[in-house]
Amino acid sequence: MALNVGKQPLVSVEEVFFSFGTAQVLVDVTFSIMPDDFLAIIGPNGSGKTTLLKIILGILRPVSGVVRLMGEDVKHFSRWERIGYVPQKATHIDPFFPASVREVVAMGLLSKKKFPRLVKHHDEKAIDEALERVNMRKLKNRRIGELSGGQQQRVFIARAIVNNPDILFLDEPTAGVDAEGQSQFYDTLDKLNRMHGITVVLITHDIGIITRHARKVACLNQRLVFHGTHEDFCSSAIVQEILRGDYHLVCHRH
Amino acid sequence: MLAYGFMQRAILAGLFIGLACAVLGIFLILRRDAMIGHGLAHVTFGAVALGLFLKVSPLLAALAVAVLCAFGVVKLRKKAGLYGDTAIGIFSSFGMATGVVLASLAGSFNVDLLSYLFGNILAIEMAEVLLAIILAMVVLFVIVLFYQELLYITFDPESAKTAGIHVTRLDSVIAILTAVTVVLGMKVVGLLLVAALLVIPSAAGLQVSGSFRQAVWLSSTIATCSIMTGLFVAFYWDLPASGTIVLSSLVIFVIFFSVRVMRRRKTSILKGFNNQ
Ligand SMILES: Nc1ncnc2c1ncn2[C@@H]1O[C@H](COP(=O)(O)OP(=O)(O)OP(=O)(O)O)[C@@H](O)[C@H]1O
Ligand SMILES: [Mg+2]
Numbered sequence: 001m002a003l004n005v006g007k008q009p010l011v012s013v014e015e016v017f018f019s020f021g022t023a024q025v026l027v028d029v030t031f032s033i034m035p036d037d038f039l040a041i042i043g044p045n046g047s048g049k050t051t052l053l054k055i056i057l058g059i060l061r062p063v064s065g066v067v068r069l070m071g072e073d074v075k076h077f078s079r080w081e082r083i084g085y086v087p088q089k090a091t092h093i094d095p096f097f098p099a100s101v102r103e104v105v106a107m108g109l110l111s112k113k114k115f116p117r118l119v120k121h122h123d124e125k126a127i128d129e130a131l132e133r134v135n136m137r138k139l140k141n142r143r144i145g146e147l148s149g150g151q152q153q154r155v156f157i158a159r160a161i162v163n164n165p166d167i168l169f170l171d172e173p174t175a176g177v178d179a180e181g182q183s184q185f186y187d188t189l190d191k192l193n194r195m196h197g198i199t200v201v202l203i204t205h206d207i208g209i210i211t212r213h214a215r216k217v218a219c220l221n222q223r224l225v226f227h228g229t230h231e232d233f234c235s236s237a238i239v240q241e242i243l244r245g246d247y248h249l250v251c252h253r254h
Numbered sequence: 255m256l257a258y259g260f261m262q263r264a265i266l267a268g269l270f271i272g273l274a275c276a277v278l279g280i281f282l283i284l285r286r287d288a289m290i291g292h293g294l295a296h297v298t299f300g301a302v303a304l305g306l307f308l309k310v311s312p313l314l315a316a317l318a319v320a321v322l323c324a325f326g327v328v329k330l331r332k333k334a335g336l337y338g339d340t341a342i343g344i345f346s347s348f349g350m351a352t353g354v355v356l357a358s359l360a361g362s363f364n365v366d367l368l369s370y371l372f373g374n375i376l377a378i379e380m381a382e383v384l385l386a387i388i389l390a391m392v393v394l395f396v397i398v399l400f401y402q403e404l405l406y407i408t409f410d411p412e413s414a415k416t417a418g419i420h421v422t423r424l425d426s427v428i429a430i431l432t433a434v435t436v437v438l439g440m441k442v443v444g445l446l447l448v449a450a451l452l453v454i455p456s457a458a459g460l461q462v463s464g465s466f467r468q469a470v471w472l473s474s475t476i477a478t479c480s481i482m483t484g485l486f487v488a489f490y491w492d493l494p495a496s497g498t499i500v501l502s503s504l505v506i507f508v509i510f511f512s513v514r515v516m517r518r519r520k521t522s523i524l525k526g527f528n529n530q
Binding site: 054057058059078080083085087093094096097098099100102103104106107108110111113116117118119141142143159 | 284399400401402403405406409410412413414415416417418419460463464465466467468469
């Protein structure tokens with residue numbers, strides 16, 4: 001925390017409540033994300049992680065509470081080119097959708113364009129660079145549906161980073177990706193975080209990722225049951241139980 | 255055959271309507287809205303009957319009602335969580351039922367009403383050709399202007415929101431374009447043809463396209479070929495043009511479908527070979 005003193009939070013979530021109909025999903029969630037953070041959000045299935053991310057990004061409106069992105073209420077936020085988002089369902093795209101890898105990455109460029117938003121010749125360079133960073137440049141002209149799940153995931157990451165965003169949100173980005181693909185992927189994320197200074201917010205079920213990569217951890221189960229540095233997370237009594245693979249229980253107890 | 259004025263008019267109107275439908279159709283199919291053309295055509299039937307019944311311009315009545323219903327389908331699906339085809343089914347039944355009741359109240363089925371259902375592209379007037387050209391220009395212009403955004407919201411609507419794209423607004427743009435195309439297209443070439451042109455050429459193009467750009471060009475080319483072939487056949491064998499155009503596009507669809515199936519078989523054989 002000491003490192004971040006004096007900096008403005010990139011994201012601040014203030015007393016957010018959310019429900020689908022009568023079902024409470026988020027209760028009084030408050031926390032903030034600082035520049036350069038590598039934050040892992042964990043929690044059992046259905047604990048509201050995806051919902052929280054969608055609220056932060058303005059895809060869903062909270063019942064009450066406020067979300068600020070870079071100091072601005074998300075309702076009025078307009079600097080979307082500084083945000084990158086890899087949705088949870090990224091690997092479940094329509095396999096017959098006729099979009100090439102290039103076209104999918106080009107979608108990411110739209111956020112920094114004004115009407116009419118046309119992809120120009122000079123945008124090609126940004127597309128190539130983004131694909132290069134995820135090692136996918138060779139497959140630029142392939143149809144996205146023809147790629148493997150892990151390859152598709154990389155394309156979605158390229159789309160999210162094509163504008164060189166300040167903050168990258170990823171919702172279970174490596175679900176269904178093989179072990180080698182995963183370790184390559186997290187190395188890429190580390191590099192983006194350390195070398196390019198991109199803030200990373202990652203939803204995951206993989207405790208290993210937290211111990212190896214994350215510097216902050218938030219544990220969600222309707223309420224925010226833990227939020228702190230990776231060190232606190234490990235040194236707290238919780239972690240012993242986590243290593244026994246029973247972290248749902250742990251999160252309740254905190 | 256090109257020397258005849260009526261053929262020139264048919265080709266012009268057909269090509270313009272065909273192009274607008276082919277490009278719009280790609281978005282509709284990929285949004286799982288392929289049947290909206292058929293649905294709106296039924297609704298329009300009711301609206302035309304309403305216009306004739308109330309003695310207001312059937313075309314204006316149809317336009318107003320079709321736009322409202324296109325919005326209705328979008329809203330029912332989003333807010334009430336109905337499947338798109340269910341929402342379309344409800345609206346089109348409502349349109350047909352209203353049409354039948356009103357037509358009977360008005361005394362009889364008006365000849366006009368039937369001409370909307372089975373338009374005759376070989377008998378259209380210059381004014382209708384102009385209508386077709388203007389309509390197609392407007393539809394294509396709007397699509398070109400919003401091409402990237404429309405592609406994004408079709409592919410991944412939630413992420414599109416995080417690119418600052420007004421998804422709901424563009425949903426409405428597509429709904430309005432579809433309604434206007436169906437109604438004006440019906441006036442010019444009839445229900446059978448416009449509903450078919452919204453689905454078949456795009457579906458054929460989508461069979462083999464490796465990119466969206468390719469899908470747009472291929473579907474437009476397929477629509478053009480279907481219309482030229484269909485008109486040619488209709489002219490020389492004295493057959494109804496709307497039927498021959500639809501059948502030509504179906505032949506092309508079958509060809510492209512076979513190409514895709516054969517391609518896939520080939521790659522799976524190769525994969526099996528590599529796995530051994
Ligand atoms: N569209 C929806 N309509 C109604 N309820 C929903 C909807 N989406 C999610 N929920 C409910 O909201 C709760 C939180 O869902 P959410 O997707 O945020 O969980 P999650 O933490 O991301 O889970 P997972 O680890 O499985 O991805 C769940 O109980 C779910 O049943
Ligand atoms: Mg989730």
